Amino acid sequence: MANSTTPTSAPTLLMSPAGRWQLRRFPQRTNDPLQAWDAADELLHIAIAEQAAAVASSYQPLVLNDQWGALLMPFAHCQVTTMNDSFVSQQGQLANLKLNQLDSALKQISPLAPLSANIDSVWLKLPKSQSLLEYQLAKLSGELNPGTPIVAAAKSKLFTPAVRELFSRYCEDVDISLIQRKCRVLKARIRHVPFVPEKYxxxxxxxxxxxxxxxxxxxxxxxxxxxxxxxxxxxxxxxxxxxxxxxxxxxxxxxxxxxxxxxxxxxxxxxxxxxxxxxxxxxxxxxxxxxxxxxxxxxxxxxxxxxxxxxxxxxxxxxxxxxxxxxxxxxxxxxxxxxxxxxxxxxxxxxxxxxxxxxxxxxxxxxxxxxxxxxxxxxxxxxx
Missing domain, CATH: 3.40.50.150 (Vaccinia Virus protein VP39)
Structure with missing residues (x-):
């Protein structure tokens, strides 16, 4: 019988309509009690699976704030770009690609790097910092083509009135789902607003x-x-x-x-x-x-x-x-x-x-x- 003080390992097999992968946090720890994905990732996987174009090899998605690669995995065979402030998360994405024996044309960039105008869609997990979210939405609005679709997900409590107002400011056709597994999914299209980096x-x-x-x-x-x-x-x-x-x-x-x-x-x-x-x-x-x-x-x-x-x-x-x-x-x-x-x-x-x-x-x-x-x-x- 296991000692009651022995940590319980979190699951590492992610199964969704978009596929199945082994995912671990980085650096890998023995008996890690923290899981490498959450319900918001799984809801985004459902949205990905519903879009046939999203899995084409020529597709160019932009993935933001993906901590360990859960959101990256369905796009690994695409011309995918991930934007993340965390170096550790970037290393975690690479480690999980290797763990799943996936060859990828992944391009990793920091929040300060310019965005390609060829991005087909944006897939976003809400960051903890609201100021970072505003900066990201403003950057997307200023540098991507107007009308580019954006899909975002997070725990329901994070979709505060202030966060909803930010999406309304930088996006149009904003639609927020009902609560599913304590999370919500937001779908919208980016509108053009001039981006002034110094403001942030x-x-x-x-x-x-x-x-x-x-x-x-x-x-x-x-x-x-x-x-x-x-x-x-x-x-x-x-x-x-x-x-x-x-x-x-x-x-x-x-x-x-x-x-x-x-x-x-x-x-x-x-x-x-x-x-x-x-x-x-x-x-x-x-x-x-x-x-x-x-x-x-x-x-x-x-x-x-x-x-x-x-x-x-x-x-x-x-x-x-x-x-x-x-x-x-x-x-x-x-x-x-x-x-x-x-x-x-x-x-x-x-x-x-x-x-x-x-x-x-x-x-x-x-x-x-x-x-x-x-x-x-x-x-x-x-x-x-």
């Missing part, structure tokens, strides 16, 4: 640190400093670390403040979000200037970094992945930080008090000390 950049001042911060849509803490980062900034390590990484950098504020404190340090800002890294690059140039010692990188945690190569890792880890609440990303960050830190190196991180990070950190690092805390957050110093 925000800027604010962090006066106490002498910074001007610019943000693309969907980037964490887009309009103000979050209180966890504020606590960590009050308790940064001393200046002097030679090689530094701001891991899960978001707008880059942790590395920016440390760079001003320690101008001789070489700093790399790392995030899995293309929009976060683009925001961070703008903020580095705006506040520090263009210098070879400052680099940005899109990565799955620190998978592309050499072991024992840095002295300090700064981290404000996430505890969610789109709509799913999960600790596994933070724990992967901790393991990667342990690997890339030199002997005697430090990871300085801030975390919500309720998250059970202390014992996993103690198992990884030689020494773990609580540096500071308040009602909601705690700052840890983890020495390698």
């Amino acid at each position: 950049m925000s800027e604010w001042q962090l006066a106490e640190h002498g910074l001007t911060l610019q943000h693309h849509v969907g980037v964490f803490a887009r309009n103000q400093l979050d209180i966890g980062a504020r606590l960590l900034l009050e308790h940064l390590p001393a200046a002097g670390a030679q090689e530094v990484i701001d891991l899960g950098c978001g707008n880059g504020v942790l590395g920016l403040v440390y760079a001003k404190r320690s101008p001789s340090s070489a700093i790399t800002w790392v995030d899995e979000s293309h929009l976060a890294v683009a925001s961070c690059a703008s903020n580095i140039e705006l506040n520090l200037g263009v210098k070879e010692q400052y680099q940005t990188r899109v990565d799955d945690c620190l998978s592309q970094f050499a072991s024992a190569s840095v002295d300090l890792v700064l981290c404000n880890p996430p505890f969610h992945q789109e709509h799913a609440i999960t600790e596994h990303i933070a724990r992967q960050m901790f393991r990667d930080a342990k690997r890339v830190l030199r002997k005697g190196g430090e990871m300085r991180l801030v975390a919500n008090r309720h998250l059970p990070y202390y014992h996993p950190l103690k198992r990884l690092f030689k020494q773990v000390n609580q540096v500071a805390s308040n009602a909601k957050f705690v700052v840890y110093s983890c020495l390698n």
Whole structure:
């Protein structure tokens, strides 16, 4: 009999009217309790199966916000383009194509890349960020041919009045289904509205640190400093670390403040979000200037970094992945930080008090000390 504490693995076989595939989240975990697709994906599969043209090899669909390839799979043999902010999701799509032994002419692009005017239709999962959704709809409206069909799906609760208004602004013939399995499907046609990318950049001042911060849509803490980062900034390590990484950098504020404190340090800002890294690059140039010692990188945690190569890792880890609440990303960050830190190196991180990070950190690092805390957050110093 299985131990009651043994995690239950989520199903990995997706069967729908559009086909059947093995699908796993990425990076793959043993006994992963989170499934790689949801009911909204299955409803979109029904819509795909109803359109004979959608499965022609010459078809050119655009798929947005497809986390692990569930929406990509029926189009794998087409001239398909996926647009996703997440590097991890892009890697997951490739891994699932390989898992299903599918050869694909897949083109993966970031939200900032131009769109081909030859796109035949758009298939969209609603992102968590409403500002990102507005940017995506505005981009589609400005760059695709008017009348291009769009099909979107998500949990019913995400089709708020504000979201419906966005679709009405950028689309015509908007039709939203009744609730099916707690989800809805929206069908519409794109109308032309001129696209002004600059409209979707925000800027604010962090006066106490002498910074001007610019943000693309969907980037964490887009309009103000979050209180966890504020606590960590009050308790940064001393200046002097030679090689530094701001891991899960978001707008880059942790590395920016440390760079001003320690101008001789070489700093790399790392995030899995293309929009976060683009925001961070703008903020580095705006506040520090263009210098070879400052680099940005899109990565799955620190998978592309050499072991024992840095002295300090700064981290404000996430505890969610789109709509799913999960600790596994933070724990992967901790393991990667342990690997890339030199002997005697430090990871300085801030975390919500309720998250059970202390014992996993103690198992990884030689020494773990609580540096500071308040009602909601705690700052840890983890020495390698």
